[in-house]
Amino acid sequence: MKTETDVVIVGTGAAGLFCALNLPRDTRIIMLTKSDLESSDSFLAQGGISVLRDEEDYDSFFEDTMRAGHYENRRESVDLMIRGSRDVIDKLVGYGVEFEHRTKDGLTETAGKEVAVGGGTGIAGKEAAVGGRTEAAGDASAGGGTGIAGTRASSEEFLYTREGAHSKPRILYHKDITGKEITSRLLEQVKRLENVTLYEYTAMTDIIVENGVCVGILAEHTKSGRQGETDSEAAALREHPEEDGILQGEDACREREKAEAPGEDAGREQMEIRAGYTIFATGGIGGQYAHSTNFPHLTGDAIEISKKHGIRLEHLDYVQFHPTTLYSKKPGRRFLISESVRGEGAVLYNKKKERFVDELLPRDVVAAAIREQMEKDGTDFVYLSMEHIEKETILRHFPNIYQRCLEEGYDVLKECIPVVPAQHYFMGGVWVDSDSRTSMPHLFAVGETSCNGVHGANRLASNSLLESLVFAKRAAMKIREKMEGRRRDDSDGI
Structure with missing residues (x-):
């Protein structure tokens, strides 16, 4: 199969999904994942997501991140991550992500759906101790301020927890399944986009390079690797086998029960996907270890392909246990x-x-x-x-x-x-700049497979989801800028 698209994103974890959501709605996007849509490490993240609570928290957040990384971090990347954190949280709340909060009567619930996200740039307010190592934020105001605020902010406070090497509680969380809460909400949003086509059980095997520029990828699609279908869906697939394992638009993206991955004898289809921009979002390398918290299919595919093509890599020995x-x-x-x-x-x-x-x-x-x-x-x-x-x-x-x-x-x-x-976790990976661009033109990398230097030699707890989302958005913004520039050039030439 040969096809063309504007952007191809390899991976459907939080970074890849957030990239897609931040690209223009008229951009043709293909996303593919090596397993099913929910088998990314983003779904497994438990603890939470760090956020800059207020300006007074900046110095300690910066120092905590640097100290944990043994001061081998790229300072610019750390600054961008921290400064971008409140905007990311605003967007997540807007997508329906629910974080724990405390009500005036002392009860703890989840919050998010009714919180306004239009005017603020983050979470702000006075810190009030609520016992133990968890704190709540109060006095958030609506309108043009710097806090996530809303109709319920006056009676409820977001809860923050603390983890190792953080000098204070600054981590928002949803029970102990924060990654699942965030990533499932992002996936719901992407499934609604008519400009995005999702391929499950599709592994990238190489990139296409012409004149030193990445112009797409080669992949292998396991045709019978789709999640469990209803009888009507199975009948439709028998009539249209070319659609097997392909999800496009809301109608074709109903939630399904997970099915086991197919056997070795399953049919396979070779794919050539040409794209204006390619984004690696392939996750970590845990599948190469006997004992790992990662999914076993995460084997560093983007790293090996980058080695083959001379794409710059960085800190491949920086592995966190x-x-x-x-x-x-x-x-x-x-x-x-x-x-x-x-x-x-x-x-x-x-x-x-x-x-x-x-x-x-x-x-x-x-x-x-x-x-x-x-x-x-x-x-x-x-x-x-x-x-x-x-x-x-x-x-x-x-x-x-x-x-x-x-x-x-x-x-x-x-x-x-x-x-x-x-x-x-893997702190090293494909080297990228502050906009998630690799050393090869038109090739980006986001999430754990990339190395923007934010984590240094050792990642600070609960910075992984934050880093993935901040730099995924930066990648999308840079691609948007490039595409708009090309359109202006084309119109000027008419």
Whole structure:
């Protein structure tokens, strides 16, 4: 199959989706994903998304990010991420993303749908302690101010949690499934766009380069790899097999139950997609590790293709191991125990049930301390205790973690759980500038597969979703600028 489009986005995680949403509605966009639409690491993010609470928070946010990254961060990128955070949150709330908040009567709920996003540029207000390591923001005002405000702001306060290496609570969250909440809302919005065509089970195999310029990609589409269909959909596919695995527009994008990926004997179709602009949004490299929190199909495809074509790469050895994943002898993806659990008061114990590290140090420091303690103890794990967290907080803030641990035979309300570090995040990747442009013309990279230097040698907790969205938008804005410039040039020549 050969086709042409304005923009092709390889990946359907938060970065790729946000790119599509920030491009003009008359731009023809093709998006493809190696698995099903929801199997991106963006869906797995638990803890939350960092945000600049107010101008007084800027210096500490900047310093926290730099310190966690061992001061190897690109300062310009850190500044752009922090300065762009409030606009990103405004947009997310506008898309229906619901963040936790506290009402005047003391109840904690989710907020977002009724919050106005027209006039503000972020979240602002006085910080008020509400107990533990979680804080709420109040006194947000509507209109032309600098805060996310709305009809309910006078009676409700957004809650912030704290994670390792953050000097204060500045993380917005939705229970312990923030990534799923954000990415599913973005996916809902993209599915409504008639200018976007989505291909599932479609793997990029190479890029097309002409005269040193990227002009599209080559891909392989697994024709029977579509998510489970209804009987009527299956009948339609038998009549129109060329549409198998292709989703376009709202009518064809009804929610479906996930089906397992197809077997090796499934039919495959080679694709040539020519595009004015190509965007890598292929995620991390966890599939190359035996123990990772990532989906196994995330194997660094964009990295290998970039090597082949001499596209600049950076810091390929900067790999982050998350300190706390649930220990298991079973093969497969490791279940993350969010850092926000420690932010709310959980502690780490050795085999004698003694604390051995400051739980809120940067991730690489805590992970190293855990491995050192495991060697001392002669064990395959250390213990995480939530005994210092109120039961109500655990059930409200961490329902997913609580339930998963129960399924594995652990009741976090009554006992410690075994945890161990596992590969989690890739700080290196395809080198990009502040507008997410790679070293090859017309080729962009966003999200975990890119390296804009914002994380340095070690990522600060809950900066991943923020960085992905801020620089995805910058990529879209740069492409928009280039396309509008070409249109002006074309009209001038008539």
